[in-house]
Amino acid sequence: MFIESPRYTERLGSVRMNHVQKVISLDSGLKSELPPYGAMGVTKIDEETIKYFEDRMAIVIPTKDEKLKLFEGVVSGVPHDCLVIVVSNSQREKVDRFRMEGDALDQLCRFTLRQALILHQKDPAIAKAAMDAGYDDLLDEEGLVRNGKSEAMIIGLLAAMAAEKEYIGFIDADNYFPGAVLEYVRNYAAGFSLAQSPYSMVRILWQYKPKISGGVYFRKWGRISEVTNKYLNSLISTKTGFETEVVRTGNAGEHAMSIKLAEILPFASGYAVEPQELVSIFENFGGILPTKDIKVMEQGIDIFQIETRNPHLHEEKGDEHLNGMLLSSMSTVYHSPLCDEEVKQAILAELVNQGILKEGEEPPPVHINAPLKKAKTSKFVAAIRSDFDKYRVLH
Numbered sequence: 001m002f003i004e005s006p007r008y009t010e011r012l013g014s015v016r017m018n019h020v021q022k023v024i025s026l027d028s029g030l031k032s033e034l035p036p037y038g039a040m041g042v043t044k045i046d047e048e049t050i051k052y053f054e055d056r057m058a059i060v061i062p063t064k065d066e067k068l069k070l071f072e073g074v075v076s077g078v079p080h081d082c083l084v085i086v087v088s089n090s091q092r093e094k095v096d097r098f099r100m101e102g103d104a105l106d107q108l109c110r111f112t113l114r115q116a117l118i119l120h121q122k123d124p125a126i127a128k129a130a131m132d133a134g135y136d137d138l139l140d141e142e143g144l145v146r147n148g149k150s151e152a153m154i155i156g157l158l159a160a161m162a163a164e165k166e167y168i169g170f171i172d173a174d175n176y177f178p179g180a181v182l183e184y185v186r187n188y189a190a191g192f193s194l195a196q197s198p199y200s201m202v203r204i205l206w207q208y209k210p211k212i213s214g215g216v217y218f219r220k221w222g223r224i225s226e227v228t229n230k231y232l233n234s235l236i237s238t239k240t241g242f243e244t245e246v247v248r249t250g251n252a253g254e255h256a257m258s259i260k261l262a263e264i265l266p267f268a269s270g271y272a273v274e275p276q277e278l279v280s281i282f283e284n285f286g287g288i289l290p291t292k293d294i295k296v297m298e299q300g301i302d303i304f305q306i307e308t309r310n311p312h313l314h315e316e317k318g319d320e321h322l323n324g325m326l327l328s329s330m331s332t333v334y335h336s337p338l339c340d341e342e343v344k345q346a347i348l349a350e351l352v353n354q355g356i357l358k359e360g361e362e363p364p365p366v367h368i369n370a371p372l373k374k375a376k377t378s379k380f381v382a383a384i385r386s387d388f389d390k391y392r393v394l395h
């Protein structure tokens with residue numbers, strides 16, 4: 001593929017945050033007489049390079065009662081060499097939707113001769129493994145894994161580690177276009193190929209997120225992402241003294257990272273997970289607060305934001321859902337030790353203005369699952385691996 005070369009990189013301590021890079025063309029051919037680079041300002045990512053990273057990548061698909069057709073479409077869009085890991089929180093009683101997902105996955109895998117894993121978030125064996133690993137952050141009052149996409153991401157991460165993958169990417173199950181899924185994963189691979197550090201992250205920015213009401217309107221910014229990005233940028237600006245617009249993917253649900261980075265990041269519950277990743281990276285490696293991880297500091301963290309060619313069309317889940325997402329996103333910034341009084345006041349005003357908080361209220365802090373490295377990781381991973389036969393589709 002052809003992608004804009006990283007044009008400008010903002011450096012915050014040892015974090016290298018790249019401005020958005022657009023995908024210029026989805027394919028760059030195989031012809032070896034072409035130079036290994038593109039035109040000026042454009043980088044060519046070879047097919048072999050993309051395949052190299054796909055082979056080392058697990059794609060985690062969190063799903064909760066999504067339409068089966070959408071789920072199947074998403075799985076069909078994941079490049080063949082990636083390991084698909086489905087982490088489901090779908091209903092099991094009456095209509096066993098988890099079973100239906102397993103059957104659909106099994107059929108696709110049989111047709112295409114590939115393997116996949118499918119786990120249920122409420123499987124007591126996973127909760128027990130979490131408990132034994134001293135990672136009860138993940139558990140609710142009933143002693144099972146909490147609800148939420150972020151908890152599904154952690155289980156997916158453990159399974160990816162158990163399968164000895166080096167990269168992990170997340171793709172929602174409610175995407176209408178399998179072709180978009182294929183592009184996201186290729187963009188993940190492209191980003192990883194540009195990284196200098198083993199600690200790297202790729203976040204997807206959609207070119208358009210169409211809205212359908214009467215006709216199709218190709219909207220660029222979601223209501224939430226605009227606000228989240230603004231305050232994540234403020235967090236940086238108030239520390240450096242220079243205004244920035246570098247953060248454009250604060251809520252990027254579609255994102256990927258090296259396992260090395262994923263292991264040291266906390267994952268906030270619910271929809272706070274994506275902005276919290278950036279907040280934690282700025283806190284721990286932004287050079288403002290003291291760091292405990294000198295080794296990571298030395299190598300740095302590369303963050304890429306890649307703008308897709310495909311538009312993003314997913315299930316609409318309503319206003320209340322969006323308000324909750326905005327509140328938890330703002331909470332990650334508000335409660336950060338990097339957040340000064342001025343930004344805090346601006347956040348409160350924003351939330352009151354949007355009718356999400358009342359005057360005098362504060363955004364409640366979100367639950368944060370500690371970095372996996374804080375648990376007995378190898379024990380946890382081994383427990384998941386020992387159950388692989390149960391989770392594996394196509395033996």
Ligand code: GDD
Nearest residue numbers: 062063064066087088089147148149152172173174251253
């Ligand atoms: N396993 C599991 N467990 N999956 C879940 C759960 C859960 O408790 N809750 C939701 N999911 C799955 C959904 O089925 C879907 O595949 C994915 O996680 C995202 O959930 P949505 O409910 O579709 O979220 P969204 O579309 O509002 O938000 C998405 O985009 C945001 C940015 O615009 C998510 O990716 C957000 O995380 C992201 O911030």
Ligand code: MG
Nearest residue numbers: 172174314315
């Ligand atoms: Mg969705």
